[in-house]
Amino acid sequence: MSENAFLSAIQKITTGGLALNELIAAAQQLTQTGQPDLARQLYQVWLSSNREHPLSFIAYFNCSTLLGQLGDADGADAALRSALEVNPDFAPAHINLGSALERRGAVKEAVEQWKTGLDRMSAVTGDAVEYKSTLLKQISRVASDSQQHESAEAALLQCLDLTPDQRDVAEQYAAVRLAQCKWPILRGAPKLPRAKFLSRFHPLSACAFADDPLFHLALAARYVEALTPLDGVTTSTDRRHAQVAPGNRKLRVGYVSSDLRQHAVGYLIAQLFEAHDPGAIDVHVYYSGPPADDVVAQRIKAAVPRWTNIRALSDDDAAEAIANDEIDILIDVNGHTRDARLGVFARRPAPIQVNWLGYPGTMGSAFHHYIIADDWVIPEALERYYSERVLRLPCYQPNDRKRVVADHVATREEAGLPEDAFVYCCFNAPHKITRYSFERWMEILKGAPNSVLWLLDYGAETNQRLTDYAAAQGVDPGRIVFAKKLANPYHLARYPLADLFIDTVPYGAHTTASDALWMGVPVLTLTGQSFASRVCGSLLNAADVPELACATPEEFVARAIALAGSNRVQLRDFHERLVANRDSCALFDIDGLARGLEGLYRQMSAEHRNGALPKPRLDNLSAYLDVALTFDHDETEIGTTTALHAFYREGLASRHRKRPIAPDALLWSAEEIEAADAPPALRAQNERAA
Numbered sequence: 001m002s003e004n005a006f007l008s009a010i011q012k013i014t015t016g017g018l019a020l021n022e023l024i025a026a027a028q029q030l031t032q033t034g035q036p037d038l039a040r041q042l043y044q045v046w047l048s049s050n051r052e053h054p055l056s057f058i059a060y061f062n063c064s065t066l067l068g069q070l071g072d073a074d075g076a077d078a079a080l081r082s083a084l085e086v087n088p089d090f091a092p093a094h095i096n097l098g099s100a101l102e103r104r105g106a107v108k109e110a111v112e113q114w115k116t117g118l119d120r121m122s123a124v125t126g127d128a129v130e131y132k133s134t135l136l137k138q139i140s141r142v143a144s145d146s147q148q149h150e151s152a153e154a155a156l157l158q159c160l161d162l163t164p165d166q167r168d169v170a171e172q173y174a175a176v177r178l179a180q181c182k183w184p185i186l187r188g189a190p191k192l193p194r195a196k197f198l199s200r201f202h203p204l205s206a207c208a209f210a211d212d213p214l215f216h217l218a219l220a221a222r223y224v225e226a227l228t229p230l231d232g233v234t235t236s237t238d239r240r241h242a243q244v245a246p247g248n249r250k251l252r253v254g255y256v257s258s259d260l261r262q263h264a265v266g267y268l269i270a271q272l273f274e275a276h277d278p279g280a281i282d283v284h285v286y287y288s289g290p291p292a293d294d295v296v297a298q299r300i301k302a303a304v305p306r307w308t309n310i311r312a313l314s315d316d317d318a319a320e321a322i323a324n325d326e327i328d329i330l331i332d333v334n335g336h337t338r339d340a341r342l343g344v345f346a347r348r349p350a351p352i353q354v355n356w357l358g359y360p361g362t363m364g365s366a367f368h369h370y371i372i373a374d375d376w377v378i379p380e381a382l383e384r385y386y387s388e389r390v391l392r393l394p395c396y397q398p399n400d401r402k403r404v405v406a407d408h409v410a411t412r413e414e415a416g417l418p419e420d421a422f423v424y425c426c427f428n429a430p431h432k433i434t435r436y437s438f439e440r441w442m443e444i445l446k447g448a449p450n451s452v453l454w455l456l457d458y459g460a461e462t463n464q465r466l467t468d469y470a471a472a473q474g475v476d477p478g479r480i481v482f483a484k485k486l487a488n489p490y491h492l493a494r495y496p497l498a499d500l501f502i503d504t505v506p507y508g509a510h511t512t513a514s515d516a517l518w519m520g521v522p523v524l525t526l527t528g529q530s531f532a533s534r535v536c537g538s539l540l541n542a543a544d545v546p547e548l549a550c551a552t553p554e555e556f557v558a559r560a561i562a563l564a565g566s567n568r569v570q571l572r573d574f575h576e577r578l579v580a581n582r583d584s585c586a587l588f589d590i591d592g593l594a595r596g597l598e599g600l601y602r603q604m605s606a607e608h609r610n611g612a613l614p615k616p617r618l619d620n621l622s623a624y625l626d627v628a629l630t631f632d633h634d635e636t637e638i639g640t641t642t643a644l645h646a647f648y649r650e651g652l653a654s655r656h657r658k659r660p661i662a663p664d665a666l667l668w669s670a671e672e673i674e675a676a677d678a679p680p681a682l683r684a685q686n687e688r689a690a
Contacts, residue, residue, distance in 0.1 A: 335359020
């Protein structure tokens with residue numbers, strides 16, 4: 001719109017001749033031509049003459065959006081409040097005003113604003129349902145972030161009751177049930193059938209729910225398809241065929257993460273950026289997390305030459321920024337975790353893209369070429385469960401040798417622990433505690449009478465749920481002690497009050513295990529099939545105490561009991577080895593890990609130059625997911641059995657007979673197809689022979 005047209009619109013307003021629909025059209029045209037401030041002026045002039053207009057709340061709302069875009073947060077809030085004065089039932093204004101309050105840290109006021117919007121909704125219309133769902137989702141998200149999981153669950157149930165097919169709501173609902181240790185996890189959503197609910201799990205929740213790497217792979221692939229639809233991903237930044245390090249310049253490696261701050265990943269990775277050889281690679285960081293200026297973030301910023309904040313950028317703009325930097329290797333340090341930028345990687349802004357550290361599993365994407373692991377986390381026999389090509393370090397996980405430990409060492413009395421008892425501990429998050437893990441812990445407590453279990457404080461409701469379950473298992477609830485959350489230096493300092501850390505499965509200890517081992521506390525784990533269930537075993541191997549990784553649930557329980565009784569000498573030996581090896585073992589060799597990573601980066605670049613960039617393996621994953629959804633993981637721990645492959649092959653054969661499935665590199669071979677296609681009598685004969 002030209003300046004003359006703008007002035008003409010202003011003249012019409014002053015003479016009362018500009019209708020609301022004409023105002024909106026004129027403002028949209030100004031915005032689309034890059035003149036949002038003129039659009040804002042147009043609305044404000046119109047409102048000065050039309051305050052009594054029955055639909056002025058729409059103008060106030062649109063004006064608020066423009067003010068927000070122009071950086072006038074206070075003006076935007078004032079316009080939203082004016083909209084609500086005209087129409088208190090206008091749900092979009094309640095949604096936006098609540099979001100604005102939340103951004104400023106006024107979380108309580110934000111929730112009250114959203115609740116007011118809910119209370120004022122009456123008419124049953126399509127828009128009303130959508131607005132109500134949005135308000136409920138906002139409330140549930142903030143409640144979850146504030147550890148008010150019961151409130152979050154109630155809001156999400158209302159959402160599912162309105163529209164059961166909302167993927168994001170089902171994802172959040174599964175997460176809050178896991179966080180509350182509400183077993184069985186798949187119950188409680190009456191309008192969502194079990195298989196449909198499971199198909200909408202977030203990949204990270206699936207890692208905690210079941211030790212089933214085929215399910216993890218297939219679900220991750222479905223999740224990627226949902227979040228990066230073909231018609232929603234631009235190709236202007238696609239650099240998959242770009243030359244890597246042209247002219248023999250140094251490799252440019254970009255790390256994308258939302259967690260380079262006081263976060264489990266931030267604590268692990270901080271020293272890596274200090275250890276990287278600036279003569280070997282140029283390091284770029286692309287930060288996608290919330291505003292953070294804590295000691296970890298400051299330390300990483302000081303160590304890297306380039307730090308770019310992409311949180312406010314669209315996927316297109318973030319991908320363009322990375323492409324313009326001519327990054328050769330882009331490292332996804334989020335994977336499928338909160339604030340990840342999957343859409344950026346889908347735009348392929350770097351020739352080589354890598355999954356490492358932040359997510360304990362495969363991405364299941366067509367645009368992640370490698371996953372960095374080690375021989376324990378992904379042994380050769382388990383490579384089939386990963387869409388990426390596996391490259392290995394001696395230990396895949398970095399660790400910070402400069403972690404701060406408080407000088408004050410609490411006593412057992414101060415921590416609420418009995419002086420003369422054997423103290424088992426587990427400081428994993430509650431979503432990692434499955435019914436199976438908890439029941440094994442109770443077996444251990446019953447087998448070691450003078451012992452207690454020391455857990456983090458998960459909140460009154462979840463704590464009570466766990467102690468009630470202990471009582472039902474025949475264990476005195478008083479034998480479970482909850483540790484108040486402390487700042488990390490003080491939390492590390494209290495670790496030695498415990499005698500033995502006993503792990504969870506399928507999502508075991510990662511940073512928490514590293515912390516325990518650094519502090520000299522032995523960790524006992526049960527090694528499973530999936531990435532998340534094998535990390536702790538990897539750390540124990542790298543700390544030179546591989547004997548603490550158990551192969552079966554029975555061995556795990558028996559060894560935990562023995563280490564509290566007849567094997568106390570062995571337990572003391574583990575402690576002494578951990579302390580003695582801290583300066584020499586692979587687990588805490590951050591310089592060695594940095595050199596190892598740099599070597600892998602050179603290997604990746606050489607393979608790209610030679611036309612050998614790996615192609616992700618994604619064949620038949622929808623069929624594998626269909627089979628996975630028929631298994632009741634709440635009732636059977638398939639990862640602790642030998643039936644995993646047999647179950648999938650049987651399910652694939654049944655599906656193949658209804659609709660043929662081509663062979664793949666997972667489990668479905670030409671031989672399996674031949675057997676599935678055989679006449680029923682011959683199949684029965686072969687099964688008897690087997």
